[in-house]
Amino acid sequence: MEEQLYDELLVELECPICTNYMSPPIRQCATGHSVCENCRKKLPKCALCQGRFTDSRNLSLEGLAVKMRYPCINKPSGCSARLSYTERDTHELRCPLKGFRCAMEKCPWVGRLEDIAAHWASKKMSSKPYHKSNVCHTKMKAESYYVNMVDAHDKLFWFKCKLTKNKLYWAVQYIGNAAEAENYFYEIEIFKPGRTKKKILISDYCQAIDLENSQLFHDDACVSINADSIANFVSGDQLLLYYMRVNVVKDENLAQTQAAVQQPIPYQGAKSNKQRDRSKGPPHANKDQKKKYNQQKNLSKQKDGFVLL
Incomplete structure (x- = not known):
């Protein structure tokens, strides 16, 4: 009886846009429709009535959300855990029934977060996993796709590079809680050996692991550059050299703050x-x-x- 009551109340907490359960803060449009925080950030106006969003929150639903016990997102896979909204992210990241897919497009493997590194090592790739700063090269071959694991800042990432339709794309995806992805950013610094001042630097925030390649390789989701504009950087054997770095956003802000501080001369x-x-x-x-x-x-x-x- 209690479980049935929870299920009926949880329907009231489903976001009408993404259908995920809403948790504080729960946003409202001028008409009164409630949406989750993630959908509010993505939408310029309410998808249900086309009305504008306000700064108000649905405090009644937020009060209900605090008292609810939510099912794990992996319930269809057999997880029976019931969690408060503050416990959900931590549990779902480590849920034994959660599956992370291999980044190789033709690899069917799906496994736990702690098993990804071992799976990648079992492939016996010619290149070792990258670290937070790396010298990389890409063969400028049409319709090519390259992927490697990145072990940086005690976290795991997928580094992906794709050349398609005369455009080169780079993306780094954080393997873990999607909400933590933008705590990291990556840099691509294209250079020409022997000419250190000739370079191109582009960067972007890391993306969540759940983003499919069909959505990932677009200008608004990763960094890209037209192949013709980097022709002078490509060597005779069609190799493009560049640095790839993964950084922590808060470390960058801290360094800028420290650099701005000057000690007065007494x-x-x-x-x-x-x-x-x-x-x-x-x-x-x-x-x-x-x-x-x-x-x-x-x-x-x-x-x-x-x-x-």
């Missing part, structure tokens, strides 16, 4: 036991002392023979 003035108002800046007993202070300040800006302005 003023070493005459010592005095007398207290003064420090809000007025360094003391200048007379013009000679002020002149000496400015000279010290200018000298402190000099580095390796250059004056930093």
